[in-house]
Amino acid sequence: MSNPRPIGVFDSGIGGLTVVKALRDRLPNETILYLGDTARVPYGSKSPETVQRYALELAQMLVQKNAKAMVVACNTVSSIALPLLTRKFSVPVIGVIEPGARAALEATRNRHVGVIGTRATIRSGAYEKALRSTDNNVLVSSRACPLLVPLIEEGLLDDDVTDRVIVRYLEPLLSEGIDTLVLGCTHYPLLSVAIGRALGGEITLVDSAQNCATAVQEILDRQSLRSPATQHGELHVALTDAADNFLNVARDALQLSFGEIELQALP
Amino acid sequence: MSNPRPIGVFDSGIGGLTVVKALRDRLPNETILYLGDTARVPYGSKSPETVQRYALELAQMLVQKNAKAMVVACNTVSSIALPLLTRKFSVPVIGVIEPGARAALEATRNRHVGVIGTRATIRSGAYEKALRSTDNNVLVSSRACPLLVPLIEEGLLDDDVTDRVIVRYLEPLLSEGIDTLVLGCTHYPLLSVAIGRALGGEITLVDSAQNCATAVQEILDRQSLRSPATQHGELHVALTDAADNFLNVARDALQLSFGEIELQALP
Numbered sequence: 001m002s003n004p005r006p007i008g009v010f011d012s013g014i015g016g017l018t019v020v021k022a023l024r025d026r027l028p029n030e031t032i033l034y035l036g037d038t039a040r041v042p043y044g045s046k047s048p049e050t051v052q053r054y055a056l057e058l059a060q061m062l063v064q065k066n067a068k069a070m071v072v073a074c075n076t077v078s079s080i081a082l083p084l085l086t087r088k089f090s091v092p093v094i095g096v097i098e099p100g101a102r103a104a105l106e107a108t109r110n111r112h113v114g115v116i117g118t119r120a121t122i123r124s125g126a127y128e129k130a131l132r133s134t135d136n137n138v139l140v141s142s143r144a145c146p147l148l149v150p151l152i153e154e155g156l157l158d159d160d161v162t163d164r165v166i167v168r169y170l171e172p173l174l175s176e177g178i179d180t181l182v183l184g185c186t187h188y189p190l191l192s193v194a195i196g197r198a199l200g201g202e203i204t205l206v207d208s209a210q211n212c213a214t215a216v217q218e219i220l221d222r223q224s225l226r227s228p229a230t231q232h233g234e235l236h237v238a239l240t241d242a243a244d245n246f247l248n249v250a251r252d253a254l255q256l257s258f259g260e261i262e263l264q265a266l267p
Numbered sequence: 268m269s270n271p272r273p274i275g276v277f278d279s280g281i282g283g284l285t286v287v288k289a290l291r292d293r294l295p296n297e298t299i300l301y302l303g304d305t306a307r308v309p310y311g312s313k314s315p316e317t318v319q320r321y322a323l324e325l326a327q328m329l330v331q332k333n334a335k336a337m338v339v340a341c342n343t344v345s346s347i348a349l350p351l352l353t354r355k356f357s358v359p360v361i362g363v364i365e366p367g368a369r370a371a372l373e374a375t376r377n378r379h380v381g382v383i384g385t386r387a388t389i390r391s392g393a394y395e396k397a398l399r400s401t402d403n404n405v406l407v408s409s410r411a412c413p414l415l416v417p418l419i420e421e422g423l424l425d426d427d428v429t430d431r432v433i434v435r436y437l438e439p440l441l442s443e444g445i446d447t448l449v450l451g452c453t454h455y456p457l458l459s460v461a462i463g464r465a466l467g468g469e470i471t472l473v474d475s476a477q478n479c480a481t482a483v484q485e486i487l488d489r490q491s492l493r494s495p496a497t498q499h500g501e502l503h504v505a506l507t508d509a510a511d512n513f514l515n516v517a518r519d520a521l522q523l524s525f526g527e528i529e530l531q532a533l534p
């Protein structure tokens with residue numbers, strides 16, 4: 001087949017490229033269509049109804065482009081709209097919450113897991129539900145960290161201001177006694193070095209991008225949807241508005257390569 | 268007249284309430300309709316085409332509500348869409364750039380003005396153009412400060428992290444020799460104490476909200492559009508998405524009072 005079906009990946013903006021990076025590393029034969037809703041980013045402070053409406057629009061665009069699977073590379077959307085998307089579309093839909101929760105339960109020794117994310121993700125309680133549905137005895141401490149995304153988008157990945165903000169957000173979780181921390185926002189892997197520095201060596205970091213890529217691989221294998229090993233996977237990036245500086249920050253930090261950005265009109 | 272026409276005020280989100288505060292203080296007899304596009308905030312990192320499209324939609328809604336004048340309480344929109352709005356609508360349209368630029372030229376002694384704002388505002392060069400169109404010899408040093416809005420929206424109005432970020436943004440402007448600084452974003456008056464602290468007493472701060480309110484008063488007077496002095500002006504707030512925490516931050520810091528928030532559907 002000369003034009004195998006791509007994996008569709010969408011996010012509220014550019015942050016989901018951390019998931020794309022994990023997918024590229026793990027599934028180099030797959031072609032990926034990335035769709036970032038930069039015209040309406042960020043979703044983290046928007047209402048559930050609005051996030052669901054936007055998610056349906058983006059998913060519809062990817063299905064129209066013949067995506068064989070859909071990856072919701074955004075914790076906010078995963079936490080709010082995954083059941084809706086799964087109901088509406090026949091292709092497999094993979095979010096970042098379930099895989100992250102599963103990995104956290106495998107990592108924790110003291111059954112006390114921390115979760116950080118945007119306001120919308122934390123307010124949704126999605127990680128808490130996902131963690132508890134597997135292990136009813138797990139203790140979850142969660143915290144919204146609204147400043148981390150802007151700091152990342154400013155490119156302050158290795159900076160004392162960012163370090164101070166991280167320490168301020170994480171101190172309460174540490175004193176509550178977590179031994180594992182879920183990075184519940186697809187931007188956050190870009191801060192994993194700084195967060196690791198703030199946490200010391202005692203705490204296990206769970207990167208939802210990595211665990212999402214593992215879940216995608218499992219589902220493609222189970223449904224015999226993998227592209228042939230001879231195929232060279234490509235990466236296409238479409239955005240709903242012109243890219244700003246953060247695209248360069250993410251591309252450089254993740255060492256991703258892609259061609260010209262397509263501008264995708266919203267309905 | 269039992270139902271005099273209101274002044275329509277719009278912004279990408281909640282920040283424009285600083286302009287509302289200045290209008291309420293100065294024009295207590297006027298009823299104000301505030302429309303904040305919280306479903307698509309922030310505009311500061313979006314493209315000019317997208318900002319223009321959003322601005323037209325919001326302005327149209329206010330005109331449908333019979334606004335007698337339109338205040339663009341957003342530097343990003345003022346810097347990008349004001350000529351378009353002025354062309355499209357017959358009611359007077361007042362932005363924040365011209366009044367701020369005028370006040371800065373009155374304040375500066377050494378003819379060297381600093382301007383801070385969002386990326387979109389600074390990239391547009393709108394303050395520079397407005398300043399130079401009056402005084403071709405004025406020197407302008409400008410700087411985008413993308414972290415200030417998220418810090419304000421987190422409520423960190425009096426905080427050492429915010430102070431450090433402010434100092435980092437302002438130091439280059441100070442060493443270039445400005446004697447006047449325009450707060451070119453409607454959020455920034457909420458940080459005027461912190462910014463004043465960082466600047467010391469030598470630099471004059473120009474608050475675009477205050478100067479915009481003065482300009483509105485002048486235009487209403489000139490066009491005989493003022494409400495009768497017997498009228499008790501009301502404030503109505505409509506948002507395109509549910510309000511988040513920042514509404515409380517702004518309401519408390521500005522000591523504004525308004526009733527229930529109306530949810531305004533987008534077209």
